[in-house]
Amino acid sequence: MAVHGAFAALAGKVEYLPETLAWNIQPGALHVARDGVARKLPFDAIILATGATDRLLPVPGWTRPGVYSLGGAQVSLKAQACAIGAKVAFLGTGPLLYLVASQYLKAGAEVAAVLDTSPNAARFKALPLMASRPELLVKGAALLWKLRRAGVPILRGVTPIAIEGDAEQGVTGLRVKDAQGRERQFGADAVAMGWHLRPETQLADLAGCAFEHDALSGLWMAKMEPDGRTGVKGVYLAGDSARILGADGAEIAGRLAASSVLMDLGIAVPVAEVTELHARRAVMDRFRRGLLKAFPWPGHLAAAVPDDTLLCRCEAITAGELRRSASALGAPEVNRAKALTRVGMGRCQGRYCGPAGQEVLAAARGVPLPEVGRLRGQAPVKPLSIATIAEDA
Amino acid sequence: MGVNGARLKRVAETGRAPVSLVIDGTPATALEGDTLLTAVLTNGRQLRVSEFGDGVRSGFCLMGACQDCWVYTEEGGRLRACSTPVAEGMRIVTRGATWPRLG
Numbered sequence: 001m002a003v004h005g006a007f008a009a010l011a012g013k014v015e016y017l018p019e020t021l022a023w024n025i026q027p028g029a030l031h032v033a034r035d036g037v038a039r040k041l042p043f044d045a046i047i048l049a050t051g052a053t054d055r056l057l058p059v060p061g062w063t064r065p066g067v068y069s070l071g072g073a074q075v076s077l078k079a080q081a082c083a084i085g086a087k088v089a090f091l092g093t094g095p096l097l098y099l100v101a102s103q104y105l106k107a108g109a110e111v112a113a114v115l116d117t118s119p120n121a122a123r124f125k126a127l128p129l130m131a132s133r134p135e136l137l138v139k140g141a142a143l144l145w146k147l148r149r150a151g152v153p154i155l156r157g158v159t160p161i162a163i164e165g166d167a168e169q170g171v172t173g174l175r176v177k178d179a180q181g182r183e184r185q186f187g188a189d190a191v192a193m194g195w196h197l198r199p200e201t202q203l204a205d206l207a208g209c210a211f212e213h214d215a216l217s218g219l220w221m222a223k224m225e226p227d228g229r230t231g232v233k234g235v236y237l238a239g240d241s242a243r244i245l246g247a248d249g250a251e252i253a254g255r256l257a258a259s260s261v262l263m264d265l266g267i268a269v270p271v272a273e274v275t276e277l278h279a280r281r282a283v284m285d286r287f288r289r290g291l292l293k294a295f296p297w298p299g300h301l302a303a304a305v306p307d308d309t310l311l312c313r314c315e316a317i318t319a320g321e322l323r324r325s326a327s328a329l330g331a332p333e334v335n336r337a338k339a340l341t342r343v344g345m346g347r348c349q350g351r352y353c354g355p356a357g358q359e360v361l362a363a364a365r366g367v368p369l370p371e372v373g374r375l376r377g378q379a380p381v382k383p384l385s386i387a388t389i390a391e392d393a
Numbered sequence: 394m395g396v397n398g399a400r401l402k403r404v405a406e407t408g409r410a411p412v413s414l415v416i417d418g419t420p421a422t423a424l425e426g427d428t429l430l431t432a433v434l435t436n437g438r439q440l441r442v443s444e445f446g447d448g449v450r451s452g453f454c455l456m457g458a459c460q461d462c463w464v465y466t467e468e469g470g471r472l473r474a475c476s477t478p479v480a481e482g483m484r485i486v487t488r489g490a491t492w493p494r495l496g
Binding site: 076084314316 | 438458475
């Protein structure tokens with residue numbers, strides 16, 4: 001709300017373009033489109049705060065109607081006052097899994113189960129880092145208590161087997177292997193699934209930012225300094241698209257990036273405030289690393305997705321087809337594999353198949369994850385109607 | 394709330410003003426403030442059929458990223474259901490594509 005108030009105070013001083021797609025970036029200019037009309041917006045400096053989407057692991061049956069991303073399940077509840085089903089199972093890992101499950105419970109939906117792929121032991125190892133924000137640890141424990149008190153089954157260290165149902169009627173339940181290796185079945189008419197978030201980096205990529213592989217998350221991130229500066233003059237990053245620090249962290253990262261822009265434009269900023277922001281950001285980054293240890297991305301599960309499972313939702317391409325591109329066709333990295341199989345070439349542009357596709361390809365080739373690279377960003381970063389016209393045409 | 398057997402279940406805010414639309418030739422009622430996705434899935438169970446023969450889809454990310462919720466209008470126009478507000482008189486087709494109109 002404070003953000004909304006601050007933004008309202010700027011009315012008339014800034015040009016605000018809602019409902020606008022930023023679809024490409026070139027040196028000194030951002031390309032946008034709204035209502036079928038494209039415009040070029042020149043800039044001296046740009047702060048990219050493009051956010052994040054759920055990071056997904058393909059599970060047999062995950063394209064069935066009734067399966068939604070975890071973030072999507074939250075959007076439906078909070079923005080539309082709708083539950084994604086009458087009885088919802090939550091599958092994945094990370095704090096959002098427990099948060100959204102408890103929000104569903106509070107809203108009166110039935111929660112079939114919370115099924116976390118992270119083993120219990122991981123949490124203890126992560127405690128020293130997570131102690132950096134004790135208030136969040138307490139909040140997490142309270143969520144867990146509420147779910148348990150409501151009788152919701154909470155399983156940790158699960159291996160997903162399949163989301164049951166059929167391609168017409170949708171989800172009827174799901175099966176997992178529990179930490180002891182026993183098969184468990186839960187009836188549900190909807191599944192919310194997500195494994196943390198993945199940053200939206202396409203525009204940073206098109207802007208020419210360098211990328212580095214982060215071993216802890218297994219994600220490729222745009223290279224940047226904590227102050228938001230990238231190696232590219234005039235291009236700054238903030239928010240979840242830079243580093244996933246949550247809402248509080250995004251606000252701090254935004255202030256830091258804005259301070260950097262002002263400094264680079266020769267405008268003075270209060271040094272003490274910037275120093276304090278850096279200190280607060282460092283605490284949040286420590287907690288971020290704790291979360292990734294407590295709720296690790298299960299790369300081994302992604303690598304082991306069955307051959308006949310759809311990896312690419314957009315064009316219904318199986319994990320087996322991607323593996324064949326590695327073995328029979330010799331694709332050394334993901335962009336070559338994309339050209340051969342179309343995994344990553346569909347309408348989502350690799351947002352939902354990308355992270356798992358990298359694991360599948362690396363495992364099939366027997367090389368470490370960073371060696372298969374990352375999908376390069378392509379313009380337009382989201383679908384643009386073929387009828388879009390240039391403003392001055 | 395919502396139509397019995399529909400995919401999405403309304404859990405609050407059911408007092409919003411009604412909006413009329415037509416889904417697969419059948420009149421339906423949604424609420425003001427609904428996305429087209431919410432409007433269709435509180436009345437039924439599917440948004441679209443995959444072009445690749447693997448069955449029905451009903452959206453996935455609900456935040457404009459996965460592109461798995463594009464629906465057709467009766468005129469062949471395409472709308473991303475999760476990011477399009479429902480409007481009075483919309484006529485939507487969820488069962489198979491009509492020939493797409495460019496634009």
